[in-house]
Amino acid sequence: MKVRVTWVQPEDLVGHELRQAAEDGRDARAIARRWYEAGGAPAPERAGASTPAAPELRALAERLLDELALLESPLEAEEPTELTAIRAACPDWPAPRTDPPPVSQDRLHAAWLGRAAGCLLGKPVEKLPLAGIRALARATGNWPLATWFTAKGLPAELAATYPWNRRSAHTSLAENIDGMPEDDDLNHPLLTVLLLQRYGPSFTTCDLARLWLDELPAGRTFTAERVAYRNLLDGIEPPHTARYRNPFREWIGALIRADVHGWTHPGDPSAAAEQAHRDAVLTHTANGVYGAMFTAAALAEAAGGESDVHGALAAGLRVVPARSRFAHAVRFGVGAARGENGFDAVADRLHAEYGDYHWVHVLPNAALLAAALTHADGDFSDSICRAVSGGWDTDSNGATAGSLAGLLAGSPNALPDRWTTPLKNRLATSVPGFDSIGFDALAGQTHRLTHKEALRP
Template sequence: MRLTWVQPEDLVGHELRQAAQDGRDAAGVERRWREAGGHPAPDRAGASPAVATPELRRLATRLLDELAALDSPLAGREPTGLAAVKAACPDWPAPGGPGVPRDAALLRRLHAAWLGRAAGCVLGKPVEKLPLDGIRALARATGNWPLDGWFTAVGLPPETAAAHPWNRRSAATSLAENIDGAPEDDDLNYPLLGLLLLQRYGPGFTTADVASLWLDELPAGRTFTAERVAYRNLLAGVEPPETARFRNPFREWIGALIRADVFGWIRPGDPAAAAELAHRDAVLTHTANGVYGAMFAAAAIAAAAGGGVDVHGCLRAGLAVVPPGSRLAAAVRFGIEAARAAGPGAAAFEAVVDRLHARFAGHHWVHVLPNAALLAAALTHADGDFTASICRVVSGGWDTDSNGATAGSLAGLLAGSPEAIPARWTAPLKNRLSTTVAGFDGVGFDRLATLTLEAAR
């Protein structure tokens, strides 16, 4: 059996790449790995096709520990502990906020956020894992470029379909012709788990509480990358936050960011509190930039949930909780600046995407840095428009469904109500979400908005 995302021989290549990005000198380790017959990291899949020998697996385990012991010259400006993060942020938001309003306006914003997250996620599902040229070819071949609607196989030339196959797990439920409610996805399961976390433990939850909830409610097979490694570590008796560091080369990938929305939703107008909740959740699985991605998203979404702030103010609120000398802050700033330098209109965004892909060419497609840069660029260029936000970000490639979900959540909040989101995005969802999270299968987005408001209070 080939187990994805946890086999030592598949992790070494990813850790070597992370070491290069961290500035750690891993040349000696890499040479020993190559001389022993070790392979590079799988490009897109979670496991390599070859079965490792016992000797190679034992070597991989030793090398992972050696790599972890190497000092990073970036560690000083990229701390993980909350106190150090706050100390590194000169513009950390003032604590508190307007409180949770007890009016219908927040409920309608939350309803729009759930719908927006689902729509953006489903839009990105059929092209997840596809390279950028494949996404563009599929959309162009059906007259949907610049991207402005659901992907479709109707009218798709056979040669294009053969050259750029859809994501096989998602095509049956996420093309224009077959969407029938929101299908299950980890980007939608995690907000549900966030609600369960708040219902069970309240906003004073600990990182250990998050771990306990996962062991109770989240099957290991529904986790990926850093989450699966952390889950493995929990089962081996490793305590959080060491679960995020121990033999986990995915600790700066996007996983914590996709879990962050709910913490912004329940702290409307209070980016500082949202970021602190997101930090507490994120350190189970991530460190440094991986944690900052979650804090950035939670703070930006909290600003949007509070109302009265445009998308640019939301992005500023997100940056305020990220150490300005970190690579995550630099990536977000680069995305914003690239979008501002581009001309108006959807066609102009293609050049922005090309700049981002050139800048982050050495990163995995699920790493947090390129995806945060793309998210910031798309939201900036769309200037708050819902359709433009989700279409721009999905058209940019990388982790399409995750980015679509986060952009849709924030843009939905800015829209302010379900009716303000074009019906062509919400009607196919049929107010129904499929999930294996206990107690939620078939739940309506209106019900989820009510539960989220209750959690906020």
């Protein structure tokens, strides 16, 4: 019996890279023709692997991936990856803070709880189409979405048509939640805490790579992170790990790693974005990197306690190249939210605009995140429910929305009990030293990271 590892097989990557080429303006029609004439498959819509290909296709896939890498994108000038070029493309880059405001441990506690609750809300419907999410929630009287998903009272035919995420259903429905189960959306913030404890705020991208090899099981990585991990094992060094045979380099993975960079720089979006950039370039380029920078800056602004949700989103946009597709997606999401009373109509507009992208790509998810937070106007429950009810990467969007809304709430006591009580102040993880840790303890560790004198130089 053969082991087929998802997200890294050359024959699976070609379809994704052809899709990426179409999105970033590279003319790959001749390469696509050769691939499909040889019997190659397009990118799978939702899974990490397509139907196993004929063995002889692997050698062709490797050649075509190398040829695709040589095609230049006409968007590269407006969507750079290097930090100096990004800053040059941001006319309103925020000034560094010499006297940043303090962030309380309570505020950080609320951020951790918010991230966990939003993630857990989205876990059972991850990968489901928007129509399925709506149908499942409506059938149990939970639409507009207001609380956890449940299988109780769900018609068998509907459950068969839209099955819950098989990895999550036994830990993330209302009837079986027992603490926060393991998820990469929580593992990566934990790794960032470990990164800062071990190397300090001046860590390098190579430090992060070393940490991953030491502490992160390869099987707990996905998409761009798994490709970068494979590249590291093959002896490829950062930042080339983000580009080599990595068609997922503009997906959402770097965005979900950005929270702690923002939380530990209250009121200083510039420093948060620069730190997030050093993290993101291990695995991502261009818009994938902007997702991390935008999120870190928005969270830093919220952590400072001096802005509302709209000010936080505006701060995030200031560290993103103004003419990039990412900036356009955020502006589109904000505009859609302001133009509709009901969030279903907002989500429909977003899916009409970005429905051709993969559900894990950063652009549709950034548009949805911005729309959900704008439409909720700072309310915690509305923020996570709107982010999840819009589909695409439901657990990641719920997590980031919960993180920012939790910061704005300012205290665990400000979050509704229905979201926090089932978490039981317990987080499961395979990150060493953190399994079963409480969110209050995590807040304490994160709070200590905001005191620069306590960090390694």
